[in-house]
Amino acid sequence: MESAPLAGHRGPGSQRRATTRALHIAAQVRTSYQVDLGGIGAFLPARVPTDDLPRALRPYLLACGELPNRYPQGGGGVREWLDRCFRTDPPAVRQAVEALDAAEADALMTALAVLGHTYRWDSVPPLAERFAERSIELPPGILGPWSQLARRLDQPRVGSAWSLHLTNWRMPDRQGGDSYRAGELNRPVLRIAHTWLAPPLADQLESFSLAFVLMEAMGAAVLDGLVDAIECAAADASDGVLAALDRVHIAIMAMTLGFSRNVRPRTVDPTIWLEVIQPTFAWGAEACDAGRIGGGPSGMQLGIIQALDAAFTVGGRSGMAQMAGAARRHMPRRHRRFLSTLDQAGPLLRAFVTDGGSPELAARFDACVLALARFRVTHRARGAQYLRNRSPSEVPRASTGLTIGIHDDPVSTFDQSMNERIAETYEAMLDPDQRREVGHPHVVGT
Numbered sequence: 001m002e003s004a005p006l007a008g009h010r011g012p013g014s015q016r017r018a019t020t021r022a023l024h025i026a027a028q029v030r031t032s033y034q035v036d037l038g039g040i041g042a043f044l045p046a047r048v049p050t051d052d053l054p055r056a057l058r059p060y061l062l063a064c065g066e067l068p069n070r071y072p073q074g075g076g077g078v079r080e081w082l083d084r085c086f087r088t089d090p091p092a093v094r095q096a097v098e099a100l101d102a103a104e105a106d107a108l109m110t111a112l113a114v115l116g117h118t119y120r121w122d123s124v125p126p127l128a129e130r131f132a133e134r135s136i137e138l139p140p141g142i143l144g145p146w147s148q149l150a151r152r153l154d155q156p157r158v159g160s161a162w163s164l165h166l167t168n169w170r171m172p173d174r175q176g177g178d179s180y181r182a183g184e185l186n187r188p189v190l191r192i193a194h195t196w197l198a199p200p201l202a203d204q205l206e207s208f209s210l211a212f213v214l215m216e217a218m219g220a221a222v223l224d225g226l227v228d229a230i231e232c233a234a235a236d237a238s239d240g241v242l243a244a245l246d247r248v249h250i251a252i253m254a255m256t257l258g259f260s261r262n263v264r265p266r267t268v269d270p271t272i273w274l275e276v277i278q279p280t281f282a283w284g285a286e287a288c289d290a291g292r293i294g295g296g297p298s299g300m301q302l303g304i305i306q307a308l309d310a311a312f313t314v315g316g317r318s319g320m321a322q323m324a325g326a327a328r329r330h331m332p333r334r335h336r337r338f339l340s341t342l343d344q345a346g347p348l349l350r351a352f353v354t355d356g357g358s359p360e361l362a363a364r365f366d367a368c369v370l371a372l373a374r375f376r377v378t379h380r381a382r383g384a385q386y387l388r389n390r391s392p393s394e395v396p397r398a399s400t401g402l403t404i405g406i407h408d409d410p411v412s413t414f415d416q417s418m419n420e421r422i423a424e425t426y427e428a429m430l431d432p433d434q435r436r437e438v439g440h441p442h443v444v445g446t
């Protein structure tokens with residue numbers, strides 16, 4: 001982390017340098033926000049995800065469409081069929097992958113992640129022996145382009161929050177490639193693009209997956225306020241910071257309420273989630289540590305929470321804090337770029353608020369951090385509700401991904417890692433008295 005650019009008690013020359021530097025960082029944040037967040041101002045695709053690909057790559061889309069008939073129990077499983085469909089890795093496919101534009105590359109990555117993950121488990125609920133597999137031999141026609149594309153996108157060759165949630169949606173009233181605004185996205189206007197379950201369970205998979213899209217869509221208002229707050233801090237405009245932090249605070253609370261409403265037993269049944277929905281998202285093979293479930297999408301790969309941690313300098317030594325850094329590798333390069341500008345700007349914002357000496361500003365800063373902690377408290381309660389049914393010996397019911405090993409008791413491991421992260425969030429508050437809420441956590445919307 002850089003030292004605080006506006007930290008005071010220096011001579012006029014160094015003060016000027018600090019101000020210049022702060023303005024420079026704030027300008028970088030603004031530019032990256034405009035360029036790297038694709039005009040949409042959220043960690044979402046710049047346009048409605050495309051649903052078409054060049055001819056040589058269309059078999060991947062067609063195969064995804066066939067999954068609901070074959071992947072759920074009773075459908076015969078997908079491995080033998082995908083082995084037959086994608087026996088070879090022809091040069092025409094390699095050339096087509098090379099020529100894709102950015103939106104098409106995302107679309108293919110989503111299709112390959114869907115095919116790769118369903119191949120990995122063969123059917124759901126998965127057979128017990130699938131969990132013991134440590135190495136998955138994908139058919140050459142999936143392995144080749146998936147590896148090639150992952151290299152091109154500089155991401156690991158495994159499904160991620162980006163490929164399996166944030167680019168796996170459509171709007172029935174728009175074409176792929178059409179423009180949209182983050183504020184237009186709500187549950188009724190969205191559909192999952194590729195599902196692998198059949199009705200009626202497909203609805204629950206859809207609700208679960210779209211919850212991540214909606215979270216990032218609501219995050220757009222958070223980012224808008226954060227970028228303004230940073231810019232006003234660099235320009236020494238206290239009132240502007242105050243107003244912007246107000247908007248951030250309101251937007252975080254709305255996001256938490258949305259999270260709480262989008263995944264609850266009425267929309268996603270916890271038993272169905274554990275048995276039929278969750279397993280496909282884990283990868284759980286080729287992990288460095290044989291006792292862990294490695295790979296697959298995780299909430300830690302959500303840009304909006306990463307952005308809040310960076311802007312309010314929520315640091316920490318917890319396992320979750322360390323893993324959150326590593327989780328950025330699964331995000332698109334341009335999103336990582338934006339987050340690294342926020343890493344630079346967070347200390348600037350904090351220093352501006354502490355050095356300014358305004359109790360009102362400090363209270364507003366703390367209200368934002370508290371709102372982030374409340375998201376975490378709400379997520380801890382909701383996550384535990386979904387993990388609760390599983391006994392530690394039931395290996396086939398794994399975690400959402402990374403933090404819960406296959407031999408761990410899921411709820412207590414989850415609680416412990418979330419508690420550490422929540423405590424680290426409270427520590428980022430400026431007023432130590434405010435941190436007292438640690439003992440009285442406030443769950444939103446349950």
Ligand code: HEM
Nearest residue numbers: 211212215263298299300305376383386400401402403404
């Ligand atoms: C309902 C079932 C859910 C369960 C059981 C659950 C469980 C977990 C677990 C175990 C982690 C730790 C990282 C990992 O192992 O992957 C995690 C992290 C996270 N999850 Fe969830 N999750 C659920 C739903 C969601 C949803 C719907 C969202 C957002 C839309 C979400 C957002 C997050 C975030 C932001 C983190 C990072 C932790 C933090 O920064 O505090 N989760 N979740």
